[in-house]
Each structure stands twice: as structure tokens, then as C-alpha cells.
Amino acid sequence: MRESNIPNKILKWYDNNKRILPWRKKTSTKNREYFTLVSEFMLQQTQVKTVVPYFEKFIKNFPNLKSLASANDQKILKHWEGLGYYSRARNLKKTAIKILKEFNGNLPKDVEKLMSLPGIGEYTSRSILAIAHNRPYIPMDGNVERIIKRIFLLKEEKEISKENLIKKKAFFSYSKRSNDYAQAIMEIGALVCKPISPSCSICPLTLNCKAFKKKDFLVKSKNKLNKTKYFEACIYRHKNKYLLIKNKKFNFLKNLVIFPMNEINEKKFKYSLSKKINIKMSNMNMKIIISENNKLKKTRDSLLVDKSNINKHILPSFTKKIFNSLQN
DNA sequence: TGTCCACGTCT
DNA sequence: AAGACGTGGAC
Numbered sequence A: 001m002r003e004s005n006i007p008n009k010i011l012k013w014y015d016n017n018k019r020i021l022p023w024r025k026k027t028s029t030k031n032r033e034y035f036t037l038v039s040e041f042m043l044q045q046t047q048v049k050t051v052v053p054y055f056e057k058f059i060k061n062f063p064n065l066k067s068l069a070s071a072n073d074q075k076i077l078k079h080w081e082g083l084g085y086y087s088r089a090r091n092l093k094k095t096a097i098k099i100l101k102e103f104n105g106n107l108p109k110d111v112e113k114l115m116s117l118p119g120i121g122e123y124t125s126r127s128i129l130a131i132a133h134n135r136p137y138i139p140m141d142g143n144v145e146r147i148i149k150r151i152f153l154l155k156e157e158k159e160i161s162k163e164n165l166i167k168k169k170a171f172f173s174y175s176k177r178s179n180d181y182a183q184a185i186m187e188i189g190a191l192v193c194k195p196i197s198p199s200c201s202i203c204p205l206t207l208n209c210k211a212f213k214k215k216d217f218l219v220k221s222k223n224k225l226n227k228t229k230y231f232e233a234c235i236y237r238h239k240n241k242y243l244l245i246k247n248k249k250f251n252f253l254k255n256l257v258i259f260p261m262n263e264i265n266e267k268k269f270k271y272s273l274s275k276k277i278n279i280k281m282s283n284m285n286m287k288i289i290i291s292e293n294n295k296l297k298k299t300r301d302s303l304l305v306d307k308s309n310i311n312k313h314i315l316p317s318f319t320k321k322i323f324n325s326l327q328n
Numbered sequence B: 001t002g003t004c005c006a007c008g009t010c011t
Numbered sequence C: 001a002a003g004a005c006g007t008g009g010a011c
Helices: A006-017 A029-043 A048-061 A065-069 A073-080 A087-102 A111-115 A122-131 A142-151 A162-172 A178-191 A210-214 A266-271 A307-312 A317-327
Strands: A227-235 A241-246 A261-264 A275-280 A284-292 A302-306
Touching: A006 A162, A006 A178, A029 A048, A029 A065, A029 A087, A029 A122, A048 A073, A065 A087, A073 A087, A111 A122, A122 A178, A142 A162, A142 A178, A142 A210, A227 A266, A227 A317, A241 A307, A266 A284, A275 A317, A284 A317, A302 A307
Parallel strands: A227 A284
Antiparallel strands: A227 A261, A241 A302, A275 A284
């Protein structure tokens, strides 16, 4: 093995350092396809550590494509509760159905067919090809992108264009052990070549890394300034029952259960004497007044939920946070 | 406290 | 094609 062979260095590191993860267990081809599908959906925008317990529970309840395709939507969502980006769960079911109907229950083996499935885009299609089908693809996720930028010390707008990154990615091409190799690169990104304070002393690629040589790790600050929006949450309580509603009003957490809310202006928020809490959402910071004892009419979408029964509903963390703030 | 991760997918 | 969609943990 030549010292300069990057794929070999990466794989050797992986063999010695990979995490034991439930979707990496040796299993049948069919299971591997299904495990890859489920885990990759869960891993979109979500860290490994968060996904692990969800994956295990999900697989127990929906052990194969068929059971998932025929499962009740609410039951699927219940097992997604707290994971966020709930359209992933809805799309996963649609994809399971489509695979059974249109592809005879076989996970497709080319990018176009995979991308035709709901919830599968460029990243996931390539990760499935590599991980489930052992094809020589390297999916471009945040980890891979960061590694490429550092290895080649890419900083200019032009250099970090998508096309250029894909071109540079070819530098890592390798045709064997594609399953391990794709996961290995992402694993190095997650465990070693971290966004902040990378662990260069244990990195197998330091000799190949321009960022390391220049001591310039491109710690980026995108400064995506999230806007702040103001809301009033109306808490109607009767003894131990709370009024919740199925959200049709706001674009976030669509069709999930929330406390009734209105958007308000900054002034009203500022001068309110009610309890206030902050909740971060994906693209905004929410500042919320907790107004208790409001009189509310029951509507078609409202439900009166007993405190002890509250977990029977699918509650996004957003709702749980507000609920918890009431208990203090 | 506030910022970042977080290119992932869909609209 | 810019913005929407959740969450939690590191720092």
C-alpha cells in the first residue's frame, strides 16, 4: 500500500475508527437496502447521534418496506416525533409505496430512478448507490464538502462553486469497497475534520491537506441572520385539559399539533407582562408570549387533551417546549 | 445569550 | 431559485 494512496488511508482509518451504528450491521441484501433507505432519510440534516435511537425504534416497528408502506400515517409520524422535518416521514412512506409498486420492491440502482422518489435528491440518491448497492459514488454532504475545501484550500467564490467541488471530488475516486469508502469520508468529516477545531493530529490526510499546511481551516461564518418573529400562544386550560389544535394556519409544523397561536408585532411582545419564551426554528427565531386563560372556541381542528394523555398525540418538540414551560 | 452545524429536499 | 422546513448540542 503506497503512503500517498488517499483511498487506502481513508479506508484504513475507517476500519480502525468507525462507529458501531445500527444501520451498519451485517445483514441480508434486502435488509441493507431498507436500512440504508430509512437511515439516509433520517440523516438528512440530522446528526448521527440523534438518529440512532429513532432508527432502532423505527426498524422494530416497521421492519421492512411492506410494513412501512402499509402502515398508518399517524403511527409513522409518531415514531418520527421529535426528529423534525416531518415531511421526510411522509415522503419515506410514499417512497416505500412507490418502490413496491413501480420497482417490484427493489431499491433502484440508478440516479434518475432514485431521484424520482419523493424525498430523495442528489445527496440521498448517491448515498444509496454507494451504501446499499456498493457502487462507486461519493455523496456530497456537508462533511465531504468541508473536507474538499480544506484539502485543496478552496476559498474563492469561484473555487467553491458546486461544479468545482464535484470536479475536485473526483480526486477521491475509488472503485472498491464503495460502501465503506463513502461512509468513511463522511465519518472523517464528522469525527476528525470537524467544522470547528478539527482534530488534525489524528487525521489520516494531513499530508495531503493544504489547509493543514497553511494552518488555515476555513472556519466559516455564513452569518445567516435568522429573523425574529413574535407570537402569542393562547393557553386554554380546563383542569388538566389543554386545548391544542392541528396546525393549518402556519407553514411550519403543518398538520401537527400546536397550541393556538397568533403572530404579533414586536411592540406588543415587548410590552406584554406575560411569560415569554424563545424557540429557534429552522429559519427564524421565535419569541413567544404565553397567554393563559384565554377563552377559545372549539373548532374543527381543535382537540382537548388531558395532560396525562398528551403523549398519545404527535407533538413536535416545539409544542413540548411550550407545554413544559407551563409546568414550571 | 447567540451562532453554527446543516447541501438536503422541495417548492 | 430563494426560502421553507425542526432539532439539539457544541462552543
